[in-house]
Amino acid sequence: MGVLENKARARTFYKYLSKVYDTINPFIWDERMRDEAIEMLDVAPEDRVLDIGCGTGFATEGLLQHVDTVYGLDQSPHQLSKAYQKFGKRGNVRFHVGDAERLPFKDDTFDVVWSSGSIEYWPNPVDALEECRRITKPGGTVLIVGPDYPNSSLFQKVADAIMLFYDEAEADRMFEAAGFERFEHHIQQSRPGSPRAITTIADVPE
Numbered sequence: 001m002g003v004l005e006n007k008a009r010a011r012t013f014y015k016y017l018s019k020v021y022d023t024i025n026p027f028i029w030d031e032r033m034r035d036e037a038i039e040m041l042d043v044a045p046e047d048r049v050l051d052i053g054c055g056t057g058f059a060t061e062g063l064l065q066h067v068d069t070v071y072g073l074d075q076s077p078h079q080l081s082k083a084y085q086k087f088g089k090r091g092n093v094r095f096h097v098g099d100a101e102r103l104p105f106k107d108d109t110f111d112v113v114w115s116s117g118s119i120e121y122w123p124n125p126v127d128a129l130e131e132c133r134r135i136t137k138p139g140g141t142v143l144i145v146g147p148d149y150p151n152s153s154l155f156q157k158v159a160d161a162i163m164l165f166y167d168e169a170e171a172d173r174m175f176e177a178a179g180f181e182r183f184e185h186h187i188q189q190s191r192p193g194s195p196r197a198i199t200t201i202a203d204v205p206e
């Protein structure tokens with residue numbers, strides 16, 4: 001398990017990274033990739049949408065171009081304070097401080113559950129994916145963006161030491177173990193040579 005697949009360490013990491021997150025983030029996960037992933041969803045303005053690991057609100061901002069209200073959850077108060085500066089604490093984003101593995105919502109609450117760039121920090125990703133399924137309405141959609149497993153053995157060693165990087169076979173295993181039956185993966189990339197994202201869009205069984 002990578003050093004940042006630990007909730008306390010990830011929280012400390014984001015205490016510092018939150019200061020520069022919005023400057024660094026576009027080199028790996030940019031607006032074009034985010035909007036391409038949002039286009040994979042079929043969202044209506046009145047849909048109830050949750051952004052898990054919303055951080056400073058980069059994806060939340062994109063989702064708000066399509067829906068009236070977004071629920072944003074993150075375990076880092078430092079990341080969330082950046083998001084409050086952008087959206088206000090009580091505007092059309094309903095913020096929650098919380099853990100992806102123990103979501104503070106009732107069964108069948110959301111039409112869409114989204115999470116970009118957060119799964120790699122979750123120590124028990126299958127538990128969190130089960131939580132995503134539980135709180136999404138039957139027939140709803142879960143979309144998860146994570147880091148694709150690198151090809152070179154050197155980068156694989158570095159990646160494994162830091163956090164969860166996974167390929168399509170591993171994504172299949174995780175989503176099946178979490179009770180999803182129908183899902184597909186898309187590989188996304190900002191530019192040739194930059195790190196790839198693996199984006200999985202899953203239907204919640206009826």
Ligand SMILES: C[S@@+](CC[C@H](N)C(=O)[O-])C[C@H]1O[C@@H](n2cnc3c(N)ncnc32)[C@H](O)[C@@H]1O
Pocket residue numbers: 007010011014025029052053054055056057058059073074075076079098099100101115116117118121122
């Ligand atoms: C790379 S940032 C992604 C932010 C945003 N989703 C985006 O698309 O730019 C990862 C976020 O996941 C959050 N995170 C990590 N582990 C978490 C957990 N167990 N529960 C909730 N949030 C978590 C971090 O605090 C951080 O804000």
